[in-house]
Amino acid sequence: MKRNRSAWGDAGRPARRLVQALLAAVVGGTLVVSLAACSGGGAGDSGADVATDGGAARSEGIAPDAATDEAAAGAVGLTEVREEAVDRELITTGSATLAVEDPFNAAEQIANLVEEAGGRVEARDEQAETDDQPGSASMTLRIPADRVSATLDALDELGEVRDRHVETVDVTGTAQDLDARIEALRTSTDRLRELMAEADRTSDLIEIEAELSTRQAELDSRVSERNRLSDEVAMSTLHVRIVAEGTPAAQARPDGFLGGLSAGWSALVSTFNVVVLVLGAITPWLALAGLALLVVVGIRRQLAKNRAAGPTPPTAEPEPVEP
Secondary structure, eight states: OOHHHHHHHHHHHHHHHHHHHHHHHHHHHHHHHHHHHHHHHHHHHHHHHHHHHHHHHHHHHHHHHHHHHHHHHHHHHHHHHHHSSSSSOEEEEEEEEEEEEEEEHHHHHHHHHHHHTOEEEEEEEEEEOOOSOOOOOEEEEEEEEHHHHHHHHHHHSSSEEEEEEEEEEEOHHHHHHHHHHHHHHHHHHHHHHHHHHHSSSHHHHHHHHHHHHHHHHHHHHHEEEHHHHHHHEEEEEEEEEEEETTTTTTTTOOOHHHHHHHHHHHHHHHHHHHHHHHHHHHHHHHHHHHHHHHHHHHHHHHHHHHHHHHHOOOOOOOOOOOO
């Protein structure tokens, strides 16, 4: 009996070991698969989160730039449209000094030049040569706005341009305001005419007519102002002074301190000349007044002496002595 138990026990041990090894392998495989699945799911979720965050980051990084570019493009487009829609109205004025040999001949050539450019001479003043001062001329020219630069360049061919000045003023806002006022006044006057045609009572008719006269006068004034402004925009004004070569006005003047010193000295000399001229003019009158004063003083002194002497008293005769 003891041998049988020993034999069975020896035979059953390998079987139990095999079963235990299989169970351990199954449990270990199950654990490995479970761990792999969990780690794969976590990696997938984290990868999805990273992808989502990356996509959001890319969206946040790209979308503002794209929006900025689109906004900038839209702003540029609006600016271009506004600049094209608004026609700027500019008034150009200028002045120049021209030194030539013959001012009268130069003035005639400038007048022809302006007429060829489509302008006109608005004012012309010529001074003939005298013993003390050479001849000169001055002109006020109205030139088309697009021909101002060409006209100033043409002056260089006639003589030496000593100085020139050009100024441009933007009056677009003023022009737009006048246009709006004119349009409103025209609408108002048209409405008043309609009301006047429909008026039944004389009092209403008189009141509407008075108001219409006031609005019409204001409308005419605004229209005249707008026409004057349009003329100044279309035709620029240029003042040209023409002097003979060698005159002080034709000579170049220094700038800065030396220019101020020269101007001050010239003013002092001019003032001294004026004072001398005034003194020379009043000297004869002062001499005549002094002579008259001497005569008056002499007469008064003589009268004073006569009054001091007084009348001579009569001489008393002696009374006769009785014997």
